Amino acid sequence: MTVYQATASAPVNIACIKYWGKRDTKLILPTNSSLSVTLDQDHLRSTTTSRADPSFQKDRLWLNGDEEEIKDGGRMATCIKEMKALRRQLEDKDPSLPKISGYPVHICSRNNFPTAAGLASSASGFAALVASLAALYQLPTDASRLSLIARQGSGSACRSLFGGFVAWQMGERPDGSDSYAVQVAPREHWPDIHALICVVSDDKKGTSSTSGMQRTVETSTLLQHRIKHVVPERMRAISEAILARDFDAFARITMQDSNQFHAVALDTDPPIFYMNDVSRAIIALIVEYNRVAIANGGKLRAAYTYDAGPNAVIYAPKENIKEIVELIVKYFPQADAFKDPFGVFDGKGVTGKVVEGFNEAVAKPFGVGAVKNLIHTRVGDGPRTLGAEESLLGENGLPKRI
Amino acid sequence: MTVYQATASAPVNIACIKYWGKRDTKLILPTNSSLSVTLDQDHLRSTTTSRADPSFQKDRLWLNGDEEEIKDGGRMATCIKEMKALRRQLEDKDPSLPKISGYPVHICSRNNFPTAAGLASSASGFAALVASLAALYQLPTDASRLSLIARQGSGSACRSLFGGFVAWQMGERPDGSDSYAVQVAPREHWPDIHALICVVSDDKKGTSSTSGMQRTVETSTLLQHRIKHVVPERMRAISEAILARDFDAFARITMQDSNQFHAVALDTDPPIFYMNDVSRAIIALIVEYNRVAIANGGKLRAAYTYDAGPNAVIYAPKENIKEIVELIVKYFPQADAFKDPFGVFDGKGVTGKVVEGFNEAVAKPFGVGAVKNLIHTRVGDGPRTLGAEESLLGENGLPKRI
Structure with a gap:
């Protein structure tokens, strides 16, 4: 039986031009553009494994070992729903693809830095969530497109979809479709x-x-x-x-x-x-x-x-x-x-x-x-897709004991 | 022989609308109007005695017991010069007045609160200086007119020329002649x-x-x-x-x-x-x-x-x-x-x-x-003219030992 599962890690980013203020609190649309430096995942990262399985009862999520409720209409649920919708579009276009968009998912995420460190983990966390689901669903890699979804989890998460130097363009449209991240320059441009x-x-x-x-x-x-x-x-x-x-x-x-x-x-x-x-x-x-x-x-x-x-x-x-x-x-x-x-x-x-x-x-x-x-x-690179050996979920689809 | 001497006290004021920024640093003209509450001199005050005497060699000043240099063109010298000029105008109009505007002055000032308290003493200090010279020179009491001079000592000093609730109108003229303090309401209006x-x-x-x-x-x-x-x-x-x-x-x-x-x-x-x-x-x-x-x-x-x-x-x-x-x-x-x-x-x-x-x-x-x-x-009253028994200068024209 095929296991539909993927693991990805995503970096922390620290803004140079700060995001402070939303013009739409539901869609998380900012009142100004912002710009950040992505930090190296070798040191600070969130890692997330996502698995889709028809035997699962419902979507579930574990964060640093503890299960978190996925609230209806909440930020987490929104991100998962949007990622499933992107998968469904692919499946609709190509009937040969397995119809995994309808399966419940189990998602397990860990940060390699203590929450007590006071570093915003929501940016790397939502970026890793989106990156792992993108890998699970084999979505075409368009980080700006994915950043639109990560943004709805946590505004600054959209900037963690890229490495290097990253701008979040505030956009103008009420639906938020032009409020996404773009790379100003990759880390290789200025690794110093x-x-x-x-x-x-x-x-x-x-x-x-x-x-x-x-x-x-x-x-x-x-x-x-x-x-x-x-x-x-x-x-x-x-x-x-x-x-x-x-x-x-x-x-x-x-x-x-x-x-x-x-x-x-x-x-x-x-x-x-x-x-x-x-x-x-x-x-x-x-x-x-x-x-x-x-x-x-x-x-x-x-x-x-x-x-x-x-x-x-x-x-x-x-x-x-x-x-x-x-x-x-x-x-x-x-x-x-x-x-x-x-x-x-x-x-x-x-x-x-x-x-x-x-x-x-x-x-x-x-x-x-x-x-x-x-x-x-x-300065570091953008999200990485990791091998199966890095999975945070065991064969039973529940978090591995660490 | 007549002794030409006067003693006055002046209050501290604390702004509610803050003064921050000058459009003219020499004349001390502010970039915005400000408003303060004058505090009660029964608790916090500067007291200043000024004496004009033809036997004095030059203008001298003592602050809390220590002599301070009156620098040519400095803020203190400017205030003294402007006050002498007001006296001279009176003398020119009324030849029966003693010509004391040409005498050197000795000025002795004390705060009843420690400098270490971190309370701005320059406002009450310059207000007391101006008030004592105004009493010495028997100038007509127009606190707004005097506030124009105190302002050139320390901007916020102009507000200490009034009791109660005091606005410093920023004015517009380049010569500063419309940048002075006015009383919004006396202490009796809102003594609570x-x-x-x-x-x-x-x-x-x-x-x-x-x-x-x-x-x-x-x-x-x-x-x-x-x-x-x-x-x-x-x-x-x-x-x-x-x-x-x-x-x-x-x-x-x-x-x-x-x-x-x-x-x-x-x-x-x-x-x-x-x-x-x-x-x-x-x-x-x-x-x-x-x-x-x-x-x-x-x-x-x-x-x-x-x-x-x-x-x-x-x-x-x-x-x-x-x-x-x-x-x-x-x-x-x-x-x-x-x-x-x-x-x-x-x-x-x-x-x-x-x-x-x-x-x-x-x-x-x-x-x-x-x-x-x-x-x-x-909330307190404006500058007070004090009796001779409050003088800080001894008969010899030097600070009394305390």
Whole structure:
């Protein structure tokens, strides 16, 4: 008997031009375009196995080992329904294809990073879901087409359907058919873009981005100006910077847009804060690190960006990562040794030395644990279809024990 | 021999609609109008004695006991020069007046609150300077006219020339002659507006407001929208709220404008942060305190506002101050007992009890010292001319030893 099953993995992406605000909350249509860097799946990924089987009773889903309810009309159900519809179109055109679109599916998904890390897992998760169903259903590979469906699971998931540098075009149509992701450039165009994720401890439960962004749409008197007048120009300028591999321009726009996203969050009533004192201190360090470079006749060497939480993601050319890790570790001592996946320390270990001319008074050192963890990664590729040996479902169609 | 000397005190003011950005840095002309509440001089004030004497060698100034240089062309020199010019006009018109405008002056000024409290002392300081010189020179009392001069010392000082609720009209003329303060309503109109100042400890040296606001003017892509489209409407609405004694509207606009000021500071490149985790926690407490009131069918009961630093000023009708102190002290334990100048605790002391229905999880308690001090005050009157017994200068024309 044929087993209809496929496994795929999908990457995390971190936006440089931020998505904040929906014009349609059901279809997840944004109030502005956004742009992100896809991070390397070798380090951070969601992996999903999907199986279609006539013996299954209903669609079921397991996330990190626990079964989650697939609510009627919910985001998960919408994605599965849309993927089945694409399969049905194929089956209708080619009667020789097995009619698996009518079978219930079992879906099992895992992230290789802890949810507690505070990294948005919904983007990689919905991208992996869509990618695994696309492989299961043997749909023609059109990542922009698939991104339309992932978008309805979680807006930023649409950008995880591509590797490299990815724009989510907001579109104009009410049905959302022109609101999808496109690749600005593949990772191979600019593989030197690395990222250091600073996982920041937070006591405070933050406002969810789903409710937070709508409160901003309803109450901020600055958001509309951002949407209409600031973002379009930034989208153009950062795409140009990426195509020209101009890190200075890329970094400047990335930091400005992170700041502006948090500015409109703060302009919300009641105000929304995602960054805390640790986040602010990391910004102060990067600002000073860049100041020294510019004072020495150079250009920007690093760019911070913050999503809807206190974690910093620092983008930089690979050659600067060592200095940045030294800097971060000096102010935020780590319980564990720095995992050095790219060998930038040449086996020698972190010394806590800062660059010459750095004004150490711009921040005060924090205690161990203020930054819980440092993850060094880089720009990565898009979803991968994996072999059967990577399946998360056992022969019985239920999650394998791990 | 006649001694030409006068002493005056002037109040602190805290803005509800914030001043941030100059269109002329020399004349101190703002990019938008602003509005403040004058606080009671019984609690916070600057006191200044000015003496004109032909035997003095030159103009001299002492601030809190230390002599400060009066720099040629500096803000202090400008204020003194302009006040002498007003005196000269009087002397020219009325030859019977003593010609004291040509005498050098000695000026001695003191604040009754520590500079370390982080309360902007330049507003009350320049207002007291101008008020004492106006008394010395026996100028006709036109506070708006005097506010034109105080403005050139420190922008927000112009608002300290009035008691009650005060607007600084930005004006349009390049020479600044229409950029002055006017009284929206005297304290007697709405004496029930009280204020609780939470003095917040800060490790970090903040960006000075003078340099910070110009960086915002140069780099924020949101500021112009605020200036042109948001502030004018808020000025109108909050003036109306004050005249109607509508605390709900007053509080809402005050909080929104504090948030937006900090939003445009954050939208600056590099970003400017004045609030820290303690400031954020106080906001969370006030938001929750108001939420409970509204859930019970009521209206806003308190409004936070933050200037260019981490200190919170909480405006509220007097009857709510007790609950607010209870709330703040519960989360920010105090080393010293609450000084209760208005007797709101009836001698019974703070219990740390919160209002019913309050979700205590909105913030976590901090350690002693995170909020260093609580000052309870209220809306107050404008500058006062004091008697000779209050003089800060001795008979020899030098500061009295204190």
